[in-house]
Amino acid sequence: MPENWLSNYAYAVLDERGIARAANRRYTARLALLTVAAAFGGTASRRCRCCGCSRLHSLWAFHSVHHTQTQLTFLSANRIHAVEQLTAGVIMIVPAFVLGLPQKLWLPLLFAQLFSETAQHARVTWSFGALHRLFVSPAFHVIHHSTDEREYNGNYGRVFSLWDVLFGTFVHSERTSRRYGVEGMDVPERLTAQFLHPFRYLWTQR
Numbered sequence: 001m002p003e004n005w006l007s008n009y010a011y012a013v014l015d016e017r018g019i020a021r022a023a024n025r026r027y028t029a030r031l032a033l034l035t036v037a038a039a040f041g042g043t044a045s046r047r048c049r050c051c052g053c054s055r056l057h058s059l060w061a062f063h064s065v066h067h068t069q070t071q072l073t074f075l076s077a078n079r080i081h082a083v084e085q086l087t088a089g090v091i092m093i094v095p096a097f098v099l100g101l102p103q104k105l106w107l108p109l110l111f112a113q114l115f116s117e118t119a120q121h122a123r124v125t126w127s128f129g130a131l132h133r134l135f136v137s138p139a140f141h142v143i144h145h146s147t148d149e150r151e152y153n154g155n156y157g158r159v160f161s162l163w164d165v166l167f168g169t170f171v172h173s174e175r176t177s178r179r180y181g182v183e184g185m186d187v188p189e190r191l192t193a194q195f196l197h198p199f200r201y202l203w204t205q206r
Contacts, residue, residue, distance in 0.1 A: 061198035070181040076121035147179045
């Protein structure tokens with residue numbers, strides 16, 4: 001009887017560990033899918049928001065608040081209009097719900113995203129070396145904020161620069177000095193001015 005009890009207990013422990021390993025593999029797979037889906041969605045939405053075509057004026061109107069900064073700092077990632085912040089949050093949260101990602105992973109992922117985007121705007125010279133064409137680095141993203149049309153029309157990636165490599169929008173530049181902002185579009189450093197800017201812009205584009 002003791003032997004049977006012991007063997008049953010051992011099988012139960014092994015089954016639990018097997019279930020735990022299987023669950024971990026599922027969570028890892030879901031996390032990988034979420035990262036790819038959110039990264040692609042973020043890249044696509046950034047491409048749409050930065051596009052100047054008439055049908056997308058409304059997207060650019062709100063995103064331009066972020067791009068009109070003439071000096072980039074680690075705080076620049078937080079200069080985002082409330083409407084755009086809402087849409088960006090939806091792009092992140094919907095895949096998490098669909099893939100059933102555990103809520104305990106949401107906060108670590110959010111911190112990872114905040115660190116990545118803060119570093120991208122901090123004007124540090126990190127390029128990630130051989131991984132420059134795979135992951136978005138500060139040296140990669142800062143080019144997207146240039147006033148030079150040859151530069152700002154590229155490097156749309158949010159997590160993976162590989163999307164830009166694949167879609168032909170990857171821009172590499174050795175320049176370390178460039179102007180930032182949007183030519184002919186000045187937005188005062190006041191919260192009210194930044195909030196109202198998109199609506200004023202859309203009014204002038206009627």
